[in-house]
Amino acid sequence: MTSTTTSTLRQRRGGGRPSAPLHGSAQKSLRSVFPAREVPDVWQATAEDRDQVKDRLAEFSANVNRHTRYLRGSGAQKILRWLEEFPGDTWQQRWRNSGSDGLGRGWRDHLVDAISDGRYGRVDWAELSSGALTLVCADVIRPGLEWLMTRQSQNLRQVVSERRDPDGFAALAAVADPTLWSANLGFHARYQIAMLMVAKGGEVRDITVGDCLELRETEARVYVHAGSGRSLFYSWLRDLGHFPAEAPTTLRDVSRHSGQVSVAELVDRYQLKCRPVRDLIVDYLTERQPSLDYNSLEDLSRTLGLHFWANLEKHHPGIDSLRLVPEVAAAWKERCRTKTSVRRLPDGSTVEVTSPRTNAFALLTTVRAFYLDLAQWALEEPGHWGPWVAPCPIKEAEVSHRKHITRRKARMDQRTRERLPVLPTLVKTAADQLKAAQARLAAVRAAAPGSTFTVLGETYTKVKGTRYTDRSTSATAHDAAGRRHCFGPAEQRAFWAWTTVEFLRHTGVRIEEMLESSHHSITQYRLPTTGEVVPLLQIAPSKTDEERLLLVSPELADVLSAIVCRVRDASGAIPLLRAYDPNERVWNPPLPLLFQWRWGGQDRPVSVSTIRKALDETLLASGLTDATGQPLRYWPHDFRRIFVTDAVMSGLPPHIAQVICGHKTITTTMNYKAVYPAEAIEAHRAFIARRRALRPSEEYRTPTSEEWDAFLAHFEKRKLSVGTCARAFGTKCVHEHACIRCSMLRPDPDQRARLVEIRDNLIARIAEAEREGWLGEVEGLQVSLAGARDKLAQLDAEAARQSTAVDLGMPLFGQIAVRTEEASGPFAGG
Template identity: 60%
Template sequence: MTTATAHTTRPDPVAITDMTGEAQAALLQQFPPRKPAACWPATTWSREEIIDRMPLPRRGQDGSHKWSTRRRGAVAILTWLENFPGSTWQERWQASPAPSLDPAEWMSTGTAWTDRQGRPVSSAKRSELASGKLILFAYDIIRPELPWLVAMRPSLHLRTAVADHRDPEGFAKLAGLLGEEVWASTNAATAQSQIIRIMIAKGGGIDDITVGDCLELRLIEHDVRHKGSVHTHFYSWLRQLGIFPEDAPVSLRLRNLRPGQLTVEQLVDRFRLRSRPVRNLIVDYLKERQPSVDYSTLQNLSRALAHNFWADLERHHPGIDSIDLPADVATAWKERFRTITKHRKQPDGSVIESTKPRISYISVLMLIRAFYLDLAQWAAEDPARWGPWAVRCPISADETRTAKHEKQRQSRSRRRTRERLPVLPTLVDFVTKRLHDARARLEALQQAEPGEEFTVLGETFIKPKSSAARITRFTRSAWDQQGRRRNLTQDEHRAFWAWAAVEFLRHTGVRIEEMLEISHHSITQYQLPSTGEIVPLLQIAPSKTDEERALLVSPELADVLSTIVWRVRDRTGAIPLVASFDDRERLWNPPLPLLFQWESAGRRWPVSPASIRKALNEALLATGLIDENGKPLCFQPHDFRRIFVTDAIANGMPPHIAQIICGHKDINTTMGYNAIYPHDAIEAHRAFIARRRALRPAEEYRTPTTEEWDQFLGHFEKRKLSIGICGRAFGTPCIHEHACIRCSLLRPDPAQRARLTEIRDNLLARITEAEREGWLGEIEGLEVSLAGAQDKLAQLDAEKTRQRTIDLGMPTFSNLAGRTGSSPQPGFSPR
């Protein structure tokens, strides 16, 4: 007999991705179920020995009718089995038609049982046969196979009989481990039936059950009942008893086991690539990259190359087997991958197809471009291995530029933050009130008597008269006014974790995976060297950046932590150890006293990210908040992180301190989380102007007198000259002593070109006269004036050339500046 202690040697770890096929065989090989025994003492007893072992109370004594019925049914079944060949009752059972029949059908034909000569062998009623079957199973006379037992309807009497006759100490130990409330629940009845089935089919007691037995039962239940979910509480309870080896699976929860890390081949083969050479190339490439990346990155890389890239090409270009893509094939793939197509089914049965841009488009292009460039580089180092695959990359560097993509992402992020930050107080108040109301309903349910009608918060409920929990004070549900059965315990559970998540995330700004990994060990304290004051700290375990950090616990956060600690403690006052699953690395973490854990029918589970998101969505839907499109407002856990950074910086926290608190490696990431509001930019600009004015002399900002203002306006009137306008600043002297033709500040007027030409010709004539008369002192000054006149003419020519090149019908600055009156000038005609 195989037991938990006599376990086979563990083979190399095999990743389990599904309970079918190769994964199922690998797990069963690691933890094989016990093989049914061919013979055991009880099945060799004679009919008289079996009957003698059955108690026969006196007439009128309690239970006398029950045991009489059981004896008659057992005798009828044994009489029928004697007609089949075999030296033991088990062999006769196997030779009979019973194992091939449905249990209900076999019981229905009991009155028609005959011997070999066709004579009736039983006149027992159906109820008597059922009771007799119960005794034969409980006394270990017959061991039906698990599929037959799974198809049989569970019975409270069967559970009681097997528990009393097989292993009363084991069941008492299990009940003490779980506690009275759990042991009296509906889930406990289901789990007890599953344990009973294993004991009937395999023999032995609770301590003899193996991991393989539990796994075999779970697989058979799924196949026989054809349901997606099968209760696995029984496995968790048995694991808590310590009867399984340390390397036993943490859980058999749901159809899919928590998958471990897949091999590179398994990662690629998920997408069923047809081209074997390309499949092998991708496998070799991933193995080459594997030592330098984490498992999450390896998963994303395999999905990008095998699924997003090559599987799509094989779908649209059957028979393709070369990564040297023609230009049209590469372009068509990029166009397909740029968008995502969604199909939504409408109430009338029609399907609406919609497309939207793919957010991960640039990042996937970068991974595929890196794939081609790596092959080209490795080909130079190892031509024999990588040389045949060194081809032109179909993705250019310009196509992977992320500047525009990053701006769009930051814009979406900041828009979400600006939309959600104002409604955060509303959400906080609502989840707090929702938790208070849920607790009030649950307390009223627990205080009510069975069948009693009670009213709480304006709602009327009726407590069920008979609870499936069999203990009224543990009743979890009630009937509301609409006749619906509401699980008030589940309502309180979801309301609490929605409140805890909102409060924790908004006070810490941590990532959701960091929040769910917070344990009791994370709460510590620190003594300030300067004052000796002791302050509480919260240690954040390494997650995305692999860096541990500590956060100061505010009084509000301390209240939240104390409430969570009080809730998750067990009956002894300690926080139970729970093994959590790292979804990024696909590995089970060691058991820790996690704060975010919950109990379900005697087993402890870490709160999952999906549960947090579901609780948040339910709370937001109940608030009635809507977004800018009129749809229900949704919060992602990461939104609280962006809100935390925005609120902290807006209230004066230096960005580099916010960077340390958030655990960012780059301060630009922190600033990207900071959603800047328009009024923030205006106020910051006004504050800058105020600071700049404070640094300048105060007399510069005094109110000018009437004389000073007239002098200032008169300056602009005096700037008007005969051939243009002077650009001299107010209060500055003329540097050329009013020799304007020489001054660089003179802006010539195009209307005065003829006058400038006349001045130039006059200067030329005067220079000729000075040279003739020998006035050498005049020549130098005249040449300076001539150079200034020629420069002004050149400026007018250049301006005229610019205006003549392209006429877009747009007014020039001179035209705009000249329109100082409401009536047009004489001779002015608009274009």
């Protein structure tokens, strides 16, 4: 390992040339569709002479005190006299010719130096600042956005909102959240709108989407850490209804979104020097594009552009042919088997670490397919593809699937074996962390600003806040060591960590399927024979383009109830959000997403990074470690493997698990299931018994209609006189239908009177048996009595829980069945 800088390492990864990032491509595309307004050279206020401007400023400052009015007028006159030294017919032209926009924070020193010779009297910076503020707010000059950001004024927002467009700001206040309007986030949003008005001119209704995009780009340059609430102003402006329908829903993170770019742009980010090979890769990807999703297309461009050809150009400058000599091919394949990463040491330095590349097999397979495709296509179009046909440098034996699949299966099984036994610990930790976070949040909100409070044995001091924040709802405090704690975000992450663990372990869905779940996903089905309502969770098509329905267990129903209760707004409805699909690089249609939260004053979907951060915090609190003693890590997909393993080991037929998980083949399902030694022995013995009985294996196939009907009929046959039997499908009744004693009986609250009658009858029978000396019968009756009392206790606990439960508000099945969607895109209608 050798120490190196991050930039040097990036150059090494990119074949000696840093790759051009795709981040911000979506913003560039929007800028071409929604250009910002150009500031003209002439308008009424800027074309007036100095005396007319003086009258305008006097009228503009009529409602302020005498001292402020003097500072504004005197400072404005000195600035105007200074601007008269520069060429131009208007004040705006003189302002541009003075170069003030490009001075930024240095404008003050430049102006002071220019007029410090006494020509305009005594130089006072407070006077000049007030004068500049007045000229800007009175629309005499329109400085650039960057100049405004470097010369911020606390009075700009108030002056513009009161003097330039009070009706427009009143309309904004009507669409904004009242608590946000007067909070710190609302203050910044109104300041941003005021900056757009003084920089571009006009009123609130004149602000365009392009103006907002330019503001966000300028903030990204000026402010290194812009904060999460910088796009709130755009949401308010969009809610006014002045933007076109095709305007983006939000500007949040638009600078990091790439959108779907062309194949040429995907390849050109690696800056390949050999133009013919670059064009070949572009043509190849264009030919493959119709059969690939966008994420696979981008991955293929990365493999061929970065890992294959850019790597060859770095180590063999001037290479221009796919016909590789054996030495070059061997060296490239050796480099592909390792990767280099950067690790940061505690002292802040970085080290370069070389380790085996886990996807080296996939990389070699992709390049081999590239060569073989060219050879195949050359038979159909020899003029186009024929000149590029060359011997493939990767032999068939080098991409043998058997060893790769076996090693991958072993790695995944080991992960599952490490995480399945400790899952109950993680579940308990997530629940405890949520309770503790909720207790701290309630305590800090109940405390007075600046006061000290104690919660969970720890003492904190609540911050006093600022004049722009709502101090009563502040959730920030300092502990005894002076460390700052934000209990609001901490409680949010604890809640989503708990819901993630519970949701994934009870459903086994993919992380993208969980985050795309909406209120519409919660449906219900009434069994036609018994009339029992079965709650279902609809999983939208994702990786396999197949939707499926999952039965909702009581535990999962509690989680869904907590989510719905949390994300509902004041009207009781779940806000509609448009989520960005990071795989397809597109915006999904508005949906009442279950996984959403309010952050930065806006409702936004919960991201994958937030989920992973919340899981890491929960795992750190649990203290779980792996075999090497390092902190145990859970990836969201680990829960899917655990779900399959636990379900199959508990007796669920693998072909049923395949349907529940949405796998294309049973092989995929069995690859997810981890193998345990004891289970392997039992499975082998069962296989021998089946073979002796001349019965073929029944479970590794697609279920027949009769088997599926039997699976559904199992739920119809669970109905009992005092409740419902909850035993698993395909299992026998171990208590010989002595249901009162069975722990699998889920009592019906409507049958409480019958249970009380059974309990009283058992008490009377026990008394009779003891009186008559039937001691052999007393023991059995006492077991039944204990079971009856346990069922009554369950009913009491369930009644107490339901008294505080929140109705899910599930849409009726009929409403779900008739809802339709309009297809869009190139494949719409076919």
